[in-house]
Amino acid sequence: xxxxxxxFQRQALxxxxxxxxxxxxxxxxxxxxxxxxxxxxxGNTPYATILYFASLASLASCVYVYTKGxxxxxxxx
Numbered sequence: 001x002x003x004x005x006x007x008f009q010r011q012a013l014x015x016x017x018x019x020x021x022x023x024x025x026x027x028x029x030x031x032x033x034x035x036x037x038x039x040x041x042x043g044n045t046p047y048a049t050i051l052y053f054a055s056l057a058s059l060a061s062c063v064y065v066y067t068k069g070x071x072x073x074x075x076x077x
Contacts, residue, residue, distance in 0.1 A: 011076050018069030025062035029055050 036051035 007076075011073070014069075015073060018065065018073070022062055022066050022069070025058055025065060029058040029062060032058060 032051050032055035036048045036055060039051060040048035
């Protein structure tokens with residue numbers, strides 16, 4: 001294989017990996033918000049608050065992975 005193809009293959013794999021992680025973390029955040037709403041409507045407010053904080057942590061992780069991933073991908077040029 002040529003050197004250019006190996007670089008392209010590595011970059012494509014990193015791009016796919018980063019965006020898959022972003023989608024999974026975003027989905028986890030949305031699912032946790034929905035579960036928190038269901039729990040709060042069920043009357044268990046303290047547990048719903050914990051779920052909201054977990055959703056916030058998941059969303060923060062999603063943003064972190066996205067920004068670091070963009071930096072990694074922009075270093076390829």
